[in-house]
Amino acid sequence: MGTKNIKLYGFGVVGQGFQDYLAKNENAERLHTIIVKNDSKQRKAVPSIIETTNEKTVLDKDMDVVVELISSAKEAYGLVAENLEIGKRVISANKKLIAENLADLIQLEKENNGTFLYEGAVCGSIPIIRVLNDLFANESINAVKGIFNGSSNYILSKLFNEEVSYNDALLEAQKLGFAEADPTSDVGGFDALYKLIIITAHAFGKILKPEQVLNIGIEGISKQDVEFAKQHGLKIKLIAKAELVGHQLTLSVLPTLISANNDLFTVENEFNGVVVEGKDIGSQFYKGKGAGSLPTGSVIYSDLKAIDRGYQYNYKKLANENYLVNNTNVISVILSTKDTYSLQDIEDEFVSLYPLDIYGKQFIGKISLENLAAIKFNLQKEKISILALENDNLIDELTLASVKEEVLV
Numbered sequence: 001m002g003t004k005n006i007k008l009y010g011f012g013v014v015g016q017g018f019q020d021y022l023a024k025n026e027n028a029e030r031l032h033t034i035i036v037k038n039d040s041k042q043r044k045a046v047p048s049i050i051e052t053t054n055e056k057t058v059l060d061k062d063m064d065v066v067v068e069l070i071s072s073a074k075e076a077y078g079l080v081a082e083n084l085e086i087g088k089r090v091i092s093a094n095k096k097l098i099a100e101n102l103a104d105l106i107q108l109e110k111e112n113n114g115t116f117l118y119e120g121a122v123c124g125s126i127p128i129i130r131v132l133n134d135l136f137a138n139e140s141i142n143a144v145k146g147i148f149n150g151s152s153n154y155i156l157s158k159l160f161n162e163e164v165s166y167n168d169a170l171l172e173a174q175k176l177g178f179a180e181a182d183p184t185s186d187v188g189g190f191d192a193l194y195k196l197i198i199i200t201a202h203a204f205g206k207i208l209k210p211e212q213v214l215n216i217g218i219e220g221i222s223k224q225d226v227e228f229a230k231q232h233g234l235k236i237k238l239i240a241k242a243e244l245v246g247h248q249l250t251l252s253v254l255p256t257l258i259s260a261n262n263d264l265f266t267v268e269n270e271f272n273g274v275v276v277e278g279k280d281i282g283s284q285f286y287k288g289k290g291a292g293s294l295p296t297g298s299v300i301y302s303d304l305k306a307i308d309r310g311y312q313y314n315y316k317k318l319a320n321e322n323y324l325v326n327n328t329n330v331i332s333v334i335l336s337t338k339d340t341y342s343l344q345d346i347e348d349e350f351v352s353l354y355p356l357d358i359y360g361k362q363f364i365g366k367i368s369l370e371n372l373a374a375i376k377f378n379l380q381k382e383k384i385s386i387l388a389l390e391n392d393n394l395i396d397e398l399t400l401a402s403v404k405e406e407v408l409v
């Protein structure tokens with residue numbers, strides 16, 4: 001393989017991290033061209049090989065490897081798909097693009113004998129895709145759950161550890177570069193959902209579309225929710241989860257009350273955490289930097305080295321497993337509202353719903369994931385917050401505590 005054989009699209013946070021890794025580990029000369037969008041942007045360093053999208057002089061087909069690290073999923077689709085169509089080896093970190101198009105992209109990869117790797121798209125520096133794809137290809141996985149979005153986790157840590165409002169915590173996350181100017185994808189639970197979709201393909205061999213899975217983000221979390229969690233020694237985390245219930249798959253992204261014996265309890269700030277539970281391997285816990293220039297650049301560089309060795313994902317479980325997805329599972333939730341009137345339109349969707357406090361503002365209930373999905377927009381409109389419980393053991397603890405509080409009052 002000759003030098004000057006890589007074309008890099010995007011030279012932002014991750015693109016620059018990747019270039020740093022390439023430069024310090026081998027020969028940065030391997031990078032033939034870097035394509036960026038904005039002609040007039042001030043750049044920290046301007047490598048002579050930078051071109052803009054308007055003046056692309058080098059054809060992708062003349063390159064060995066194309067590394068796609070641009071911001072837009074829509075634009076990225078065109079360039080990833082076109083390169084896989086001509087059998088190129090392509091690396092991407094674009095979780096939205098991958099989650100929305102995984103089946104098509106795998107087909108293009110196979111039909112044209114290309115390669116498509118994307119470790120950097122899921123939980124930054126935590127090498128979870130290759131762990132699931134390679135090391136646990138023959139293991140029966142029961143569940144994969146975790147904190148997949150560093151921005152939301154940073155905001156939740158701030159709310160718990162400092163007396164700040166949600167908006168101030170979000171502003172700080174944006175200032176530090178953990179959250180985008182438009183934070184919807186992070187705080188709305190979409191970013192975590194995309195990563196969950198990709199993980200599910202490797203852990204369970206099932207490719208789902210993002211719209212098939214319920215995601216509720218952290219925008220509705222109030223000071224009262226945080227106080228409630230603290231009083232009971234719990235934390236609120238945005239948990240993405242894919243698990244087998246019976247022989248059927250259940251997926252969700254939900255703000256969740258977790259207790260101190262949950263491994264994810266210790267994952268703070270911009271860190272990510274992943275718990276993998278398998279039939280024979282038991283429970284394993286991975287924690288690491290979920291984003292950032294060098295942490296993500298590092299795994300993109302590892303993808304490049306894997307490509308140099310001829311590595312491809314085997315997707316073994318896609319061929320072997322065929323799980324049905326079940327959204328009728330019932331979960332336990334705590335619901336908080338400022339006004340009980342606002343519950344009128346949604347209370348029939350619950351299997352059960354009981355007041356948890358004496359003010360009639362907090363309720364504990366059971367609801368199926370599909371019914372929760374059906375009332376998601378009502379909850380947002382009426383500013384009702386929902387917290388899932390990590391498991392039903394918490395119900396006894398919380399209801400007993402509330403009875404004690406009533407007696408004390």
Ligand SMILES: NC(=O)c1ccc[n+]([C@@H]2O[C@H](COP(=O)([O-])OP(=O)(O)OC[C@H]3O[C@@H](n4cnc5c(N)ncnc54)[C@H](OP(=O)(O)O)[C@@H]3O)[C@@H](O)[C@H]2O)c1
Pocket residue numbers: 009010011012013014015035036037038039041053069070071072075093094095120121122124290291292293296
């Ligand atoms: N940031 C993270 O920590 C992180 C972690 C994991 C995965 N990711 C994913 O990695 C990808 C890149 O993220 P980022 O944070 O590096 O983004 P970023 O800092 O906003 O940089 C995006 C880069 O893409 C360029 N660009 C945009 N549209 C382009 C186009 N059509 N053709 C060529 N270049 C184009 C931009 O050009 P200009 O410089 O001219 O504006 C910029 O250099 C995204 O898919 C993101 O979801 C990011």
